[in-house]
Amino acid sequence: MPQKFAFTTAAMAAALEETTVSYEDLADIERDFDDAETDIIRKQVLLTVPLYSRRSKTISQIPNFWPLVLEQAPPDIDQYIQPSDSALLLSSLQNLSVSHFEIDSEDGSRGDPRSVSIRFEFAENEYFEDTVLEKKFWYRRSRDGWAGLVSEPVPIKWKKDRDLTGGLLDMVVKAWEADRSSAKSTGSGAVKPKGGLSPEQKALKKKIENTGMGGLSFFAWFGFIGRQVSAEESAAATALERQKRAQREARKNSKRKSMERSRSSTPSSDGEEEEAAGEGSDDDVGMSLEIFPDGDDLAVAFTEDLWPGAIKYFTQAQEQDALSDADFESDDDEDEDLHEPADDSEDEDERPAKKKQRSE
């Protein structure tokens, strides 16, 4: 904590020890807020679908709209775009869209609104054959309580000697497919072979270990998998979590009532049934084979920032151009100062610097 606060730490360390409120009580409140937030996202998606469709129609008339938006992408996206990626994106990206594909357009109350699909449309280009690359992210909950976005690798049909991932993406796809088919043949669903890595996984692991991942292409993102949580596991874990939460709530209410009846009863200990059924080892294997560990964060940045803010970023790009035209003298230096890639401290640039607190 900041020095100014430090002197009272001792008095505060035990804030929770002095009450009957447990961490689990607080966590349950947070879970209720999460549920409400999910409802809100659902409403927001349904309310804005027609607006996004009107926006798409308008911006489709503007040449280079999406390349210009990407040019102004915030650092949490920009940091992953290498020079060769942007050459491709600038010359060939024709459209970008984000959809909440699990939401049923006829019955908006179904499906998870946090699941998203991010779709790129490309003109013919010298790098790959595909004209559409679409990456889907499912919002899932695992048995051990983790919740977040998971995905499946999306293959790219690279032209000869043009693979920007240097073969990594292909190997992820191969290891994934081998894993799937072996899981199917053993009839064990999403459970992986216990005997360690498959030959394809071993090859991928070696490749990752021998590759400097520093200048990794943006397109390696299409290989992101994340945790392997099936739809079935997620549904079961979500149902179980809700059930336990309701039980805790009921127990707490009955305890409160019994305490109101008689203040002399000893309180029963809370949260005794808490479990942590972590499958850590399974997950560790997954992460060591992950070529784009922040893939879920990047999906969130597209969904919550670049997509809703596209017109703002486009306008910034236009203003930047106007500025460059006017101020041709020190053009290059300034540009670099403003947008040195992969520097997180730049987040500040996002906020329009309309005014500053006086300080001296």
Added chain:
Amino acid sequence: MPQKFAFTTAAMAAALEETTVSYEDLADIERDFDDAETDIIRKQVLLTVPLYSRRSKTISQIPNFWPLVLEQAPPDIDQYIQPSDSALLLSSLQNLSVSHFEIDSEDGSRGDPRSVSIRFEFAENEYFEDTVLEKKFWYRRSRDGWAGLVSEPVPIKWKKDRDLTGGLLDMVVKAWEADRSSAKSTGSGAVKPKGGLSPEQKALKKKIENTGMGGLSFFAWFGFIGRQVSAEESAAATALERQKRAQREARKNSKRKSMERSRSSTPSSDGEEEEAAGEGSDDDVGMSLEIFPDGDDLAVAFTEDLWPGAIKYFTQAQEQDALSDADFESDDDEDEDLHEPADDSEDEDERPAKKKQRSE
């Protein structure tokens, strides 16, 4: 723009010049999104009111809950809290709450959900007599198109020689009251006397000029006013803006139809009626008398970050304490490294550092 993108700038500079899409078209789309966003905030407020009330009940049983939350406040709040402010807040802050006071609890469709009230409850303390300080922010739109939060100064009954703002807040309140009563007596509503500053304003201006504003107390925030936009001006400006937007939309649709009928007609120029009825000089006077220019940003940080994230920050504070206990050796140094106040580059700390992109 980043160097990697720079080589295509020239080709892109004129993206809008090559289409019939105007800036005004894009701005209108953004305005429609703003309206939808306001609807969403309204729904969110109505949906979460019972959750917040349950949360308040639970956390009221935890001693020092809000001081511990403030201890972990994000940089956009923490930067304004001086050591003497935190001494006061830690020893005496008993409750904090944010309400969207313009929303009618009986008819949720009325009132602006972006207007907020931030309320602090204090135990008896050696600094001031008040037990409640409540600061209201109204979301308003001015005739010149600006929209945002405005407020009114809130007086604090300081005890003798204990004024943390060194008399500044009192002077703001006095200048404000003199301004109001002179506006009333001349019958000119919110319009200020044309003949420049009132004596109270002159005194305030001199005080501001002679005061180093660097270590300005957090409590000066209660003096924030922002732009002076009355409820009447805001309602009129909002109605006018909507009307113009609808007219543009109608004209665009009829133009599209007439173009569909005959491709030979010359398109009429768009947005010819755009006005910029700025009252710049009036506003400049206001800002030169503003003792807390970022007051609206701070209100937003309380509303959108500290208030919804309170349990998260509280939990962080507890973990921090646990960490300090375990690692008593290098306690002080680490704490300072982690939380050097007023350093924006710390924003990074907010995100749990669950994993890092491999880089080397």
